[in-house]
Amino acid sequence: MRKLLSFTSLFFFSLVLFQACQQAPQETYETEWLGETKQEIINTIEDQFQGFSRTMMEVGYRYKELYWAGQDGNWEYAAYQIEHMEEAMQEGFVRRPAREASSQQFMSVAIPEIEQIVQDGDKERFLQNFTRFTASCNTCHAMEEVAFMIVKIPEIRTSVIHY
């Protein structure tokens, strides 16, 4: 009987302890605007990183820079833009994995193609290929139901990087 009692009390003691742990006040952090609890902070950071549109704003910028780099025959800058465009896409897939499938053609055909041309420093082929490269952006836009976002080769130079 004593043994049973001590077992029962041990059981209740553990239960109380478990509950006490569960109800322990959450650790709070002092931040300017990120939030107080760990969860709040994580949520704010995720929101602030934003989704795929942020990725695309960067890709759009790098696409324009790439075009003018090619026009200038500035192959180092062109290679730099391709590398960063690819990185931006990869980071975008971490945020929005569902977008990756539609970008298959862009990532595994269009990017390596233009990368090779840039490496060869062939301006004529670059300008020819840029239409195909652009079409690959639009293919994904159609697949992702943003067909109204039509990418067109830039006509006006906005880049501040000149050769």
Ligand code: HEC
């Ligand atoms: C995953 C396939 C995919 C590929 C490849 C792709 N896009 Fe996009 N793009 C999207 C999606 C999806 C959106 C809409 C984003 C949203 O709704 O959050 C978008 C939106 C955009 C926007 C508008 C961004 C904004 O919010 O203002 C631009 C600009 C853009 N894309 C440029 C490009 C260019 C240039 C290329 C090729 C170099 C390209 N995209 C390739 C999927 C893609």
